[in-house]
Amino acid sequence: xxxxxxxxxxxxxxxxxxxHIKEVSERLAKIGFSITVLSTDPLGILPKEEKINGVYxxxxxxxxxxxxxxxxxxxxEYLVRNSRDYDLIHAHSYHAFPALYARGGVLLK
Numbered sequence: 001x002x003x004x005x006x007x008x009x010x011x012x013x014x015x016x017x018x019x020h021i022k023e024v025s026e027r028l029a030k031i032g033f034s035i036t037v038l039s040t041d042p043l044g045i046l047p048k049e050e051k052i053n054g055v056y057x058x059x060x061x062x063x064x065x066x067x068x069x070x071x072x073x074x075x076x077e078y079l080v081r082n083s084r085d086y087d088l089i090h091a092h093s094y095h096a097f098p099a100l101y102a103r104g105g106v107l108l109k
Contacts, residue, residue: 001002001087001088002033002034002036002085002086002087003025003028003033003035003082003085003086003087003088003089003090004035004036004037004038004088004090005025005035005037005091005092006037006038006089006090006091007034007091008062008092009039009040009070010057010059011052012050014050017092020092021023021092022055025037026053026054028066028074029055031053034056035054036058036077036086037056037057038075039057039059039060040060040061040062040070040072040075041060041062042063042070044061045054050058058105060072060078061074062074063076073076076086082087
């Protein structure tokens, strides 16, 4: 099963959602699921793509005013084009745009 987690931020950023997604995604990858984390990197300092502990991480350029909202046109476009590649898309932090993109990507396809 191919699962995508959509989140505004992911490790090495620190926070409750970041820790939760890291723990769940790594455990699912360990038992054989194909896991992708789709996240943003407003500072543009992290690798755009990497594999961490069996989890494929893809980060998109974003704008995050006061570290909120995480607007990313690239993440939205990716989800619109690729949402059907996943069996399950799990979105976190509903106050930020990435979760809305996850819903929109599925609906716009």
